[in-house]
Amino acid sequence: xxxxxxxxxPYPFEKLAKLKAGIIAPExxxxxxxxIGEPKHASPGFVQxxxxxxxxxxxxxxxxxxxxxxxEAIAQWATARFELSPGTLTADRYIIPVNGTREAIFSxxxxxxxxxxxxxVVSPNPFxxxxxxxxxxxxxxxxxxxxxxxxxxIPDFGAVxxxxxxxxxxxxxxxxxxxxxxxxxxxxxxxxxxxxxxxDFLIASDECYSELYPDENNPPxxxxxxxxxxxxxxxxxxxxxxxxxKRSNLPGLRSGFVAGDARILGEYLRYRTYHGSAxxxxxxxxxxxxxxxxxxxxxxxxxxxxxxxxVVPILSEVMRVSAPDAGFYLWPxxxxxxxxxxxxxxxxxxxHVLPGRYLSRTIDGHNPGENxxxxxxxxxxxxxxxxxxxxxxxxxxxx
Numbered sequence: 001x002x003x004x005x006x007x008x009x010p011y012p013f014e015k016l017a018k019l020k021a022g023i024i025a026p027e028x029x030x031x032x033x034x035x036i037g038e039p040k041h042a043s044p045g046f047v048q049x050x051x052x053x054x055x056x057x058x059x060x061x062x063x064x065x066x067x068x069x070x071x072e073a074i075a076q077w078a079t080a081r082f083e084l085s086p087g088t089l090t091a092d093r094y095i096i097p098v099n100g101t102r103e104a105i106f107s108x109x110x111x112x113x114x115x116x117x118x119x120x121v122v123s124p125n126p127f128x129x130x131x132x133x134x135x136x137x138x139x140x141x142x143x144x145x146x147x148x149x150x151x152x153x154i155p156d157f158g159a160v161x162x163x164x165x166x167x168x169x170x171x172x173x174x175x176x177x178x179x180x181x182x183x184x185x186x187x188x189x190x191x192x193x194x195x196x197x198x199x200d201f202l203i204a205s206d207e208c209y210s211e212l213y214p215d216e217n218n219p220p221x222x223x224x225x226x227x228x229x230x231x232x233x234x235x236x237x238x239x240x241x242x243x244x245x246k247r248s249n250l251p252g253l254r255s256g257f258v259a260g261d262a263r264i265l266g267e268y269l270r271y272r273t274y275h276g277s278a279x280x281x282x283x284x285x286x287x288x289x290x291x292x293x294x295x296x297x298x299x300x301x302x303x304x305x306x307x308x309x310x311v312v313p314i315l316s317e318v319m320r321v322s323a324p325d326a327g328f329y330l331w332p333x334x335x336x337x338x339x340x341x342x343x344x345x346x347x348x349x350x351x352h353v354l355p356g357r358y359l360s361r362t363i364d365g366h367n368p369g370e371n372x373x374x375x376x377x378x379x380x381x382x383x384x385x386x387x388x389x390x391x392x393x394x395x396x397x398x399x
Contacts, residue, residue, distance in 0.1 A: 007136040011129060012358040019343050025350045032387040034375040035342075035352045037178070037329065039249040041303055041378075044296045047250060050286040057281035064273050066097035070284045074257045077291045078242070082225035088233040089224070093262040096269055097279050097287070100254040101208045101241040106134040108239065108258065111271035112202060113169055115139035120167040124155055124174055126359035126369045128206065131172045140169065144361050146368040153180035153331070157192060165199040176209040176220055179359060179374040180331045181324020189226040196237040202264060205240045208256070209327040211247040211297055214305055220326050224260060235260040246328070247297055248290045255279060255287040304328050307377040307384045314388035318395040330375040331356070335395055338371050344398075349390035 016035060025031065065071075071091035079089055089095065098104035105128075113119055113135070121135035125144035135142045143164055145155035154177075171192065175184040196203050205223040213219050227235050243256035258265065272278075279287075290296075308323045311330070315321045321332035334341040338355040346352050354376075356369030377384050 002137065004137050004139060008133050009129070012354060015358045016342070016352075016354060019339055019355070020346050020352075023343070023347045025346070026348065029350045029390075031350045031352065032379055032383050032390070033352045034377065034379065034384075034387055035354045037246075037376040037378065038251055039246055039328075039378055040380065041249040041300055043249050043252075044290060044293070046293070047248070047253070047286045047290055050289055051282050054282040054285050057285070060281055062278040062281050062284065064278045065269060066279060067281070067284050067288075068092075070097050070279075070288050071095045071257075073288045073291045074259070078224065078259060081219070082222045082228065084224060084228045085233050088228070089235070089259060094235065094265065095257055095259045096265055096272070097255070097257050097284065098241075099256070099277055099279055100245060100251075101206060101243045101256050102130050103254070103277060104241055104256060104258050105130050105204070105206065106137075107272065107275055107277065108204065108268055109134035109138050109140075109170060111268045112264065113138035113140050118167045119169055120164065122160070122164065122168045122171045122201075124172065124177065125361055125363065126179055126356065127172070128174060128178055129359075131206075132361075135170075142361075143168070144363050146363070146366060147177065147180060147182070148368050153177055153182040154184055154188065157188065157195070162199075165195055165201065168199060168201040170202050170204050171196070173203060173205040173223065175205060175207060175223075176212070176324065176326035178206075178209065178327065179329045179354075179356070179369075179372075181209070181327035181329055183220040183325040186221050186226050186229065189221065189223055190230060193226065193230070193232065193238065201237070202261070203238050205238070207240050208243040209246055210242065212301060212304055212328055213326040214301075214308070214323065216298070216301070234262070236263075237261060239264060244287060244290050247300070249296075249300060250290065253283055253286060253290075255283055255290075303381070304377065307381055310381065310385050311377060311388040314385070314392055318392050328377050330377065331372055332375070334371050334373055335398065336371075338369070338373050342373055345391065345394050348397075349394050351387045351390050351394075 075091040119140040123131045147153045239260035245251040319332045342355045353373040356372035360369030
């Protein structure tokens with residue numbers, strides 16, 4: 001077996017299941033899951049109709065590169081959304097459809113990393129665990145940058161030694177962040193592009209939460225948007241990941257895309273030809289329709305806005321918590337150890353959250369997820385309000 005498999009940590013939800021093993025939920029209290037970031041809003045009906053109407057396409061092999069029409073739909077969406085220079089993000093060279101961001105993040109790292117002794121992948125901490133696992137299995141070593149409240153949950157990139165950047169082959173960004181929801185501003189992204197040029201590494205920006213934001217007039221900045229603002233229309237050393245999972249409530253469709261540096265994507269496409277991960281044709285047709293419609297996405301944002309407006313005031317009575325810049329998570333402080341908090345909350349109130357330390361690594365004695373929990377406001381509004389009230393009651397009773 002690949003010896004790097006032994007470097008993989010248990011997935012956060014494996015740890016959570018072990019933590020809650022043996023708990024007997026109180027009778028008469030229905031469970032409310034805020035632990036998993038799986039959208040629960042209704043999937044668009046027109047997407048379901050397209051899949052149903054095209055089931056005959058199951059008889060056809062899809063191509064690795066995807067349909068021309070899908071790549072063009074993505075190019076049009078991204079150009080409009082991120083204010084790109086018209087005609088620069090061409091469908092043929094700068095976009096590859098993928099089966100969701102998890103698959104794409106993992107496979108891109110395998111294609112890009114040159115497995116030298118000091119190969120390094122720089123990652124935020126906390127982080128989406130695929131960043132770390134992909135690095136390990138590519139023969140690289142992660143270098144973790146803490147995301148703490150005193151820097152608005154954005155890494156202090158200025159504190160990273162030049163020796164780390166010299167070894168870095170991929171810098172992962174997550175903006176809006178998971179779990180904090182923090183959005184990296186343009187000036188910081190410009191600085192990172194300068195660092196990438198100076199030290200010759202790839203910036204891989206996970207932007208799967210970019211379409212869930214509170215202010216309709218202020219969507220989060222994207223990495224390619226910063227490229228356009230500085231005239232970097234070849235998107236050199238910049239790659240972004242996007243998905244329909246959160247934007248359109250379609251996690252089961254497994255549909256997203258990778259866009260950016262054409263030189264990187266040309267080699268990545270060659271890798272994917274062997275990797276064997278083409279998107280089914282009926283899913284591509286459904287994705288074309290989803291990327292072309294903004295109405296259902298605006299409705300999605302309204303629904304999340306209502307939840308934050310209702311839940312944050314309730315929790316604020318007993319916890320330090322605030323609405324995020326974007327995304328659908330809350331990242332509050334806990335009054336005692338986060339894992340004990342999550343265990344006892346499940347046991348007493350049948351509300352399920354994810355301990356922050358399960359999303360982070362302890363580096364030099366510091367774990368930036370410690371004494372925080374991630375709450376995904378994915379359940380219906382009434383359940384989110386009920387969960388907030390139970391959490392408030394739980395904390396009041398433990399004081």
